[in-house]
Amino acid sequence: MKTIKYFGMLMLLAIISLNAQTFKASGDSRNQASFESDAPLENIVGVSNSLEAVAMIDINDITNMPKGKVNVDLNSLKTGIDLRDEHLRSANWLNTEKFPYATFMLTGISDASQNKLEDGKRVKATLHGKFSVHGVTKDVDVPAELTYFKENARTRAKMKGNLLKVKASFDINLGDYGIKIPDMVVGKVDDNVKINVTFIATDANAAMGNPCGGCNPCGMHKDGKCNPCGMQKEGKCNPCGMHKSKDNPCGMSKAKCNPCGGLK
Structure with missing residues (x-):
C-alpha cells in the first residue's frame, strides 16, 4: 500500500512538472x-x-x-x-x-x-x-x-x-x-x-x-546575474563562499548566499 501511495505521489509530481x-x-x-x-x-x-x-x-x-x-x-x-x-x-x-x-x-x-x-x-x-x-x-x-x-x-x-x-x-x-x-x-x-x-x-x-535549479553559483549560470552574491559578474562562481570543493573554486561560502537556499 505504501508503495502504491508513493508511486501515486511521484506520478502527481510528474504531471505537475509537465503542466508547469x-x-x-x-x-x-x-x-x-x-x-x-x-x-x-x-x-x-x-x-x-x-x-x-x-x-x-x-x-x-x-x-x-x-x-x-x-x-x-x-x-x-x-x-x-x-x-x-x-x-x-x-x-x-x-x-x-x-x-x-x-x-x-x-x-x-x-x-x-x-x-x-x-x-x-x-x-x-x-x-x-x-x-x-x-x-x-x-x-x-x-x-x-x-x-x-x-x-x-x-x-x-x-x-x-x-x-x-x-x-x-x-x-x-x-x-x-x-x-x-x-x-x-x-x-x-x-x-x-x-x-x-x-x-x-x-x-x-x-x-x-x-525554478531555483539554475541558481547554483557553480553551475551553468555561474556567470549570470543569478549568482547569489551579487549582481557583480566579476565574482567568479560563488564569491560569498563556504562550500569549498572541486565544484566551487571560490570556496568558503555561506549557504545563505545561494538565493535558492543551499547549493542546488
Whole structure:
C-alpha cells in the first residue's frame, strides 16, 4: 500500500512538472521594485530596477503548486537624493552590507479570479509566500495581477517566448523586520511601507524543473546575474563562499548566499 501511495505521489509530481511553465525575468530595466513611505512630514519613494524573478506556474491552473522567487538588490535603491540613499544602505537602516537583498519566495496562490491564464487576460489573485529583508523572514499574503501573453509577432518585438507579467503590492511594518527609524528622521519616515513590484518574465530558455535549479553559483549560470552574491559578474562562481570543493573554486561560502537556499 505504501508503495502504491508513493508511486501515486511521484506520478502527481510528474504531471505537475509537465503542466508547469518556467518563467524568468532578469536584466531588464523595465522590471521594477519600489517602496513608498508616506510620513506626516515627508513622502519617500525608493526604486530599484535590479530585480530578478523566476516562477514555475501551471497556466491551466495557477493554484496548482506554484513555485517562485523574486530577488531585489537593495544596494541599487534610489530615492532621488544621494545622501539619503547612503543613509538608507547604512548599518542604522537596511544594513545592505550584511543584508544586500530583499526576497520573496512564492509558496502558493489562492483567490484567483480564474485559475486558468488566458492570452492577454488579467487575472487577480493572492500570492502566498515568505518575504525576507534585514535578516528577518515573515509570511505574507500579496494581492497581485497576472497576465499571460502567448508569443506572437507583437510580443516578440518586446521579448522572445511566452510572457508572464506580474504586478504586486503589499505593506510591511519596518519594526517587524528589525528596522528601527532613527530619531533624527522621526516624522519623515513611516513605520508602514508599501512595496510594489512589476516585472515581465519569459519562458524562452528558462530552465525546467525546480525554478531555483539554475541558481547554483557553480553551475551553468555561474556567470549570470543569478549568482547569489551579487549582481557583480566579476565574482567568479560563488564569491560569498563556504562550500569549498572541486565544484566551487571560490570556496568558503555561506549557504545563505545561494538565493535558492543551499547549493542546488
